[in-house]
Amino acid sequence: MITKFPKSLNLAMKPTPIERLKNFPQLPKGFEIFIKRDDLTGFFLSGNKIRKLEFIFYDVLKKNADTLITCGGFQSNHARATAILGAGFGLKSFLVLFGKGSPKLDGNLFLNKLVGAEIKYLPQERYEELEAIMNEVSSQLKKEGKRPYIIPEGASNELGVWGYIKASLEIKKQLEKAKLKIDKIVTAVGSGGTYAGLFLGSKIFEWKVQIYGINVKDTAQIFVDRIYELMTLTKEKSKLKVNFEKEEIKIIDGYVGEGYAKSKKEELDLIKSVAENTGIILDPVYTGKAMYGLLEELKKERFSKEDKILFLHTGGGFGLFPIKENFFD
């Protein structure tokens, strides 16, 4: 068993609490859910990305980069965390943000602008070109004498994954201390790094917990392939002595709903109800959909009442602001 992590910075507010989630009408009777509050890893730096960026930023500083290049949707939480963190280290950020229609200067996008990030907007149809565009920007910056550093979508590379390998040890220790046995952890999946980290963590720390992901875009199969590839790469690069099969990766399909970053009424109603009854604010793009999916799966009895489930709140609250009108008639 290894406990030697790659070098990282200490940027997130950790450990985040684990709480019992109760008293909201949509929770089917007899089920118990716990929630890991990674929406509390910071304020403007909140959410899951900061844990991944702790490892990536160590490398950024080691390589003496002066400009960060990354990408995501118009309301990307990852791009926001990168740009704000970058500003704190005196680094310029260049963001390639994609989406449909025209972007709204609100939520994460507003924060990106506030910290002075340079933004290139890309129509959704040109998503496939993202990597090439980031490479082009990088070449251009190098010609200008800059030292750019590309961070991939969602910070989900073999360094970022360590954020959730480390988080899984944090969770395991918290549960041991609280004498609480958790059988299943459920998380939203957007680029796969969070899932990959938790899964690898469960293997490395020999923890018999099952990790379930709910994809908020694409298909489950796409993520199974991507997560397997990312875990294999991480295993090779860090010489991890763990074994896993592709078949063990559990991604639950069927909750993309109306599409990536699009909300249907039932999802918004759930977010409102959870907020009103528990004070916990889910986001519309990731955690709202994942919680909606989890509750549907409880109704379908994929999980039993004996299962103790931990839902990972991965943050994303700023994504609520651009769609605030949709919550009220």
Ligand SMILES: Cc1ncc(COP(=O)(O)O)c(C=O)c1O
């Ligand atoms: C708030 C939030 N939750 C969950 C996710 C999904 O995490 P991952 O990209 O590691 O799959 C993301 C980013 O994609 C996110 O911003």
